Amino acid sequence: MVKAPPQQAGGAAPRTEAxxxxxxxxxxxxxxxxxxxxxxxxxxxxxxxxxTAAGSDPxxxxxxxxxxxxxxxxxxxxxxxxxxxxxxxxxLRLRASMEREFLMSLRERVPGGDDVSGVIEELxxxxxxxxxxxxxxxxxxxxxxxxxxxxxRSIYHxxxxxxxxxxxxxxxxxxxxxxxAVEFDxxxxxxxxxxxxxxxxDLMEELHLDPAYxxxxxxxxxxMLATVNMMSMFGxxxxxxxxxxxxxxxxxxxxxxxxxxLARALERLDVGPRGLRFFTExxxxxxxxxxxxxxxxxxxxxxxxxxxxxxxxxxVQATGLLEDRLGDHLLGCWxxxxxxxxxxxxxxxxxxxxxxxxxx
Numbered sequence: 418m419v420k421a422p423p424q425q426a427g428g429a430a431p432r433t434e435a436x437x438x439x440x441x442x443x444x445x446x447x448x449x450x451x452x453x454x455x456x457x458x459x460x461x462x463x464x465x466x467x468x469t470a471a472g473s474d475p476x477x478x479x480x481x482x483x484x485x486x487x488x489x490x491x492x493x494x495x496x497x498x499x500x501x502x503x504x505x506x507x508x509l510r511l512r513a514s515m516e517r518e519f520l521m522s523l524r525e526r527v528p529g530g531d532d533v534s535g536v537i538e539e540l541x542x543x544x545x546x547x548x549x550x551x552x553x554x555x556x557x558x559x560x561x562x563x564x565x566x567x568x569x570r571s572i573y574h575x576x577x578x579x580x581x582x583x584x585x586x587x588x589x590x591x592x593x594x595x596x597x598a599v600e601f602d603x604x605x606x607x608x609x610x611x612x613x614x615x616x617x618x619d620l621m622e623e624l625h626l627d628p629a630y631x632x633x634x635x636x637x638x639x640x641m642l643a644t645v646n647m648m649s650m651f652g653x654x655x656x657x658x659x660x661x662x663x664x665x666x667x668x669x670x671x672x673x674x675x676x677x678x679l680a681r682a683l684e685r686l687d688v689g690p691r692g693l694r695f696f697t698e699x700x701x702x703x704x705x706x707x708x709x710x711x712x713x714x715x716x717x718x719x720x721x722x723x724x725x726x727x728x729x730x731x732x733v734q735a736t737g738l739l740e741d742r743l744g745d746h747l748l749g750c751w752x753x754x755x756x757x758x759x760x761x762x763x764x765x766x767x768x769x770x771x772x773x774x775x776x777x
Contacts, residue, residue, distance in 0.1 A: 435496045436631030439486065442639075443479025445470060449486060449511070453498045457505040466507045470515040475522035476742075480515055481639035481646060487512040488649035492576055493630055516650055523647070527734035531726040533663075533719065536733045537711060540670045550744045551678035553751065560686050562751050564624050565759050567617075568633045569641045569743070573648070574617040574695075575630050578603035580645075581665050583652035592662075592717030599669075599706045599714075616695040623692030626764075636760040640746045644739045651732060659725030662718055663732020666710040671740075673704040 438454070441447035445467070452465050473480040489495065490503040502508055530536075554563055578600055588596055605611030618628035627633070651661035676699035683693050718725060750759040758764075 434630075435494045435498075436629070436634065438495045438498065439482060439634045441479075442482045443473075443477070445473050445479045446483040446486065449483045449508075452508075453486065453495065453502055457499050457501045457508075466511050468510055468514070470511065470518055473515075473518065475515075475518040476639060476643055478639040480518065481642040484512065484515045484519065484646050484650075485634075485642045487515070488646060488653070489631075491649070491653065492579060516654075519643075519646065519650065523735045523738065524731065526738055527731065529727065529734070530730050533715065533726050533729050533733075536663075536730050537666065537670070537715070540667060540733070540737075543674060549675075550747050551675040551682070553748060554682040555678040555685070558682055558686070558751075560624075561764070562747075562756075562759075563682060563686055563688075564626060564764055566747065567621060567624055567626060568760060568764060569637055569747070571617065571621060571626070571628075571633050572631075572637050572641060573645045575614050575628070577613040577617065580648035580652040581661065584658060584661050584665070587655050587658040588662075588714075588718065590717055590721060592714045592721070595709050595713030595717065596665075599665075599709055602702050602706065611698075613695065613698065616698060620688075620692045620695045623688055633760075636762045636764075638746070638759075638761050640739075640743050644736075644743060647735055647739060657728065657732075659718065659722070659728030660732035660735070662710075662714055662725075663729035663734075664736045665732075666707065666715055666729075667733040667736040669710050670707040672699050673701075673707065676700045 438450050439446075441450050448465055448467060470480055470483070486495070487508060490498070490500075490508075494500060494503075550566065554566060558566075581596075581603075582600060584596055585593060585600070601607070603613050605613070605615065609615060621628040648661070648664060651657040651664055676696040680693055680696040680700065683696065715729060718729070747759045750757050
């Protein structure tokens with residue numbers, strides 16, 4: 418386990434109240450969000466929810482937002498939405514239909530297989546001509562692009578490691594013990610000011626972004642929502658525990674070198690030390706975490722349940738697929754002529770002294 422660094426003074430903790438419901442992005446999300454505004458036992462709400470999401474683009478704005486809204490009921494929920502919606506059968510029926518479409522789409526887009534060692538080895542070697550988002554931000558990224566990237570990632574990092582916590586009761590033995598050790602670091606080693614979600618909120622404040630949970634949900638496109646929805650889907654289903662382990666390992670293996678490049682980007686763009694801590698913490702922590710996940714979590718899981726190898730491979734490959742889609746979207750927008758925002762609405766001027774609240 419990574420030793421906790423000395424305590425650092427931080428700003429005030431970000432607001433923790435539930436965020437407002439987002440704006441709909443199509444007929445499916447419009448129907449769902451309208452129902453959530455009603456009581457879960459309201460006849461009008463129950464009858465309005467469709468039983469299936471068939472026909473919706475599984476990676477499109479409408480379905481991905483609707484699925485995100487369903488999952489968010491298991492995290493902080495939404496302001497004005499009754500907590501009872503979390504386990505409402507009519508909503509779970511619709512969510513299951515969306516999940517089937519989403520999971521089928523992921524399976525169709527990845528090669529599959531059961532060679533866990535092979536897919537992990539591929540992650541450990543970065544091509545010499547790699548040119549991803551972190552490379553761009555390190556070498557040529559502008560401050561407005563960095564702020565957009567952080568706004569995108571806030572949809573996950575303000576609840577960092579929460580989806581992976583659902584794995585804990587679904588593992589046993591050395592796999593469980595090792596996973597808990599990694600999660601302990603993710604949650605700051607028991608110190609609230611060192612939680613990775615808190616460090617990310619500090620970074621957002623340094624960039625004049627709103628650190629409130631869910632502040633940028635309305636401006637983040639489906640290509641980012643899908644990466645978070647994948648985590649929630651794998652985490653919430655015991656049958657997907659292997660896929661969630663594969664995802665977690667892939668994320669940790671690729672984070673340390675990316676974090677190093679992003680820390681250099683922040684330094685180049687004159688972001689202060691408080692903003693740097695999120696990425697400098699990940700350079701050290703994730704270099705250790707990837708070893709623990711590969712050897713102990715994956716190794717322990719395959720030792721006890723070797724039949725989950727193909728699910729682990731799915732988790733690794735689906736993570737790569739969705740991250741590549743996100744990277745292509747970001748760089749496609751930023752490198753177009755003229756450059757354009759990668760968000761659904763551009764952020765406001767970074768030079769303003771107040772926090773940017775997602776263009777609202």
